[in-house]
Amino acid sequence: MSILFTGRSSQGASQQKISSLQKVLMFFVDHVRQALASLGELWRAPADSMLTIAVLGLAITLPSTLYVLVKNTEQISSGWEQAAEISLFLRQDLPAGDIQQLIRRINAWPEVEQVVHITAEQGLKDFQQRSGMGDALKYLNKNPLPDVLLVMPTARHTGPTAAALLLDKLRNEREVEFGKLDIDWLNRLHAAVEMAHDLVLMIALLLFMAVVVIIGNTIRLNILNKRSEIQIMKLVGATDAFIQRPFLYTGFWYGLLGGLSAWFAVMLLLWWAESSIASLTELYAHDFNLTGLQGNELLTMLGLSIGLGLVGSMLSVYRHVKDIEPQ
Amino acid sequence: MIKFEQVSKTYPGGQQALRQVSFHIPPGEMAFLTGHSGAGKSTLLKLISIMERPTVGRVLINGHDLGKIKNRQVPYIRRDIGMIFQSHQLLMDKTAFDNVALPLVIEGYSRRDITRKVHAALDLVGLADKINSLPITLSGGEQQRVGIARAIVNKPPILLADEPTGNLDPKLSMEIINLFEKLNQAGVSVLIATHDLGLIARMRYRTLTLRNGQMITDGLVEDWRGDSE
Numbered sequence: 001m002s003i004l005f006t007g008r009s010s011q012g013a014s015q016q017k018i019s020s021l022q023k024v025l026m027f028f029v030d031h032v033r034q035a036l037a038s039l040g041e042l043w044r045a046p047a048d049s050m051l052t053i054a055v056l057g058l059a060i061t062l063p064s065t066l067y068v069l070v071k072n073t074e075q076i077s078s079g080w081e082q083a084a085e086i087s088l089f090l091r092q093d094l095p096a097g098d099i100q101q102l103i104r105r106i107n108a109w110p111e112v113e114q115v116v117h118i119t120a121e122q123g124l125k126d127f128q129q130r131s132g133m134g135d136a137l138k139y140l141n142k143n144p145l146p147d148v149l150l151v152m153p154t155a156r157h158t159g160p161t162a163a164a165l166l167l168d169k170l171r172n173e174r175e176v177e178f179g180k181l182d183i184d185w186l187n188r189l190h191a192a193v194e195m196a197h198d199l200v201l202m203i204a205l206l207l208f209m210a211v212v213v214i215i216g217n218t219i220r221l222n223i224l225n226k227r228s229e230i231q232i233m234k235l236v237g238a239t240d241a242f243i244q245r246p247f248l249y250t251g252f253w254y255g256l257l258g259g260l261s262a263w264f265a266v267m268l269l270l271w272w273a274e275s276s277i278a279s280l281t282e283l284y285a286h287d288f289n290l291t292g293l294q295g296n297e298l299l300t301m302l303g304l305s306i307g308l309g310l311v312g313s314m315l316s317v318y319r320h321v322k323d324i325e326p327q
Numbered sequence: 328m329i330k331f332e333q334v335s336k337t338y339p340g341g342q343q344a345l346r347q348v349s350f351h352i353p354p355g356e357m358a359f360l361t362g363h364s365g366a367g368k369s370t371l372l373k374l375i376s377i378m379e380r381p382t383v384g385r386v387l388i389n390g391h392d393l394g395k396i397k398n399r400q401v402p403y404i405r406r407d408i409g410m411i412f413q414s415h416q417l418l419m420d421k422t423a424f425d426n427v428a429l430p431l432v433i434e435g436y437s438r439r440d441i442t443r444k445v446h447a448a449l450d451l452v453g454l455a456d457k458i459n460s461l462p463i464t465l466s467g468g469e470q471q472r473v474g475i476a477r478a479i480v481n482k483p484p485i486l487l488a489d490e491p492t493g494n495l496d497p498k499l500s501m502e503i504i505n506l507f508e509k510l511n512q513a514g515v516s517v518l519i520a521t522h523d524l525g526l527i528a529r530m531r532y533r534t535l536t537l538r539n540g541q542m543i544t545d546g547l548v549e550d551w552r553g554d555s556e
Contacts, residue, residue, distance in 0.1 A: 003407075004407050005407055026435055030435065229418055232416050234405075235410060236405065236410075236433065237402045
């Protein structure tokens with residue numbers, strides 16, 4: 001390809017033999033060669049590259065570990081949500097027939113899994129047994145307890161908002177004095193988990209920016225170190241893209257190796273924490289397994305760190321390679 | 328082949344390196360460019376390889392106005408111009424082979440073609456036995472010849488040399504100039520900037536002389552000698 005001399009490229013006999021297929025092939029061969037050359041350069045300066053990779057690894061390990069913790073917390077709390085149960089206290093002096101009718105009506109609702117009726121007498125008997133006041137209650141001339149219905153929502157309506165909606169609907173029933181759903185703690189838990197989510201996201205964003213800056217700066221130093229080499233390449237007709245490629249591959253390798261070391265660090269941390277977490281969950285008699293980074297989460301993490309490596313190197317490569325001109 | 332039309336170059340800061348320089352080197356000609364240090368020789372060569380752009384006037388190569396060449400096209404222009412420098416500009420941590428192969432790698436030749444062409448170029452400059460040597464282990468003349476091999480390895484139609492014999496003794500200088508003559512006979516246009524007047528005196532080639540950025544003589548070396556004596 002010559003701008004000044006049309007047909008120059010066809011002067012050499014050998015060049016005519018290059019087919020377009022071969023050109024495409026050479027393009028990929030060149031890329032692989034440059035990628036390996038960049039890896040080789042990291043290998044030849046192991047101390048420097050290890051330091052950079054370690055910094056990247058740590059920067060990615062922190063958000064990844066937090067993510068794993070939040071994910072596991074969510075798993076536990078999703079087990080607790082199943083326990084949502086609504087207590088309905090009925091008005092006193094209702095005829096037994098009305099109560100039976102109400103139970104039948106509520107049972108027919110699609111949101112309701114099961115209704116348990118605790119009669120006033122049953123309630124008093126339970127209270128006598130549990131409160132230890134025993135005979136003292138016999139002096140009451142009238143049972144002060146109302147009839148109580150325990151309503152279990154179906155699995156789809158156990159979430160805090162769905163359960164609250166169901167509670168509102170139940171409160172509107174004529175026979176119901178008042179209803180109670182103990183979802184405050186559930187709301188608090190959800191809010192806390194949500195906040196942890198945001199926190200992880202914020203920390204991740206900050207550290208990802210740090211990764212981009214670190215890689216950008218490392219590549220910038222690489223470029224400045226190779227100043228004279230870049231000048232010579234420009235003198236003999238290298239395009240900016242050709243000069244930039246090895247540096248972009250360096251960014252790619254930094255990202256990949258940083259991501260892999262982060263994965264290793266997360267596994268190590270989880271393995272370390274596993275026994276203490278197991279003994280804690282055992283106390284709550286919960287069947288719980290700590291899950292680490294799974295297949296596509298791992299791929300996402302590696303993809304992310306490679307992406308950050310590329311972005312970092314692009315930022316400095318596009319600025320600095322253009323600036324270096326032969327004198 | 329190379330044509331300057333009323334070219335002036337003023338560097339930022341006001342230093343005027345070239346004033347209204349015009350000349351034409353036809354295809355296949357070999358010419359010398361001479362003058363004292365600071366006369367504008369290097370600037371003139373830089374305008375041809377677009378390391379600098381003229382302030383006023385036009386530079387044409389093969390009829391193409393270099394003013395119309397965009398910055399991203401500059402690398403392709405440089406592939407048509409072989410350049411040789413006094414300071415060699417070699418990659419010191421790469422072998423002679425790798426240095427000479429660089430322009431071919433950039434253009435995307437296959438490994439087989441590269442090997443063949445590099446061997447041919449190093450053969451031509453007489454360094455076939457130094458193919459795997461690092462530049463640091465070579466003498467000044469040998470380094471210069473590696474630079475020449477790199478400049479001619481993809482057979483450019485134009486060859487520019489900036490003080491190619493600057494650090495060499497007369498015998499080596501003559502060898503280098505003979506090499507340029509050989510290339511010139513193969514049809515390459517050659518422009519050699521030098522202040523080695525003794526060297527020019529021994530040759531019969533057109534000589535362009537610059538003084539303070541102005542072209543003061545343009546002609547055969549005999550005419551130039553007649554002028555100054």
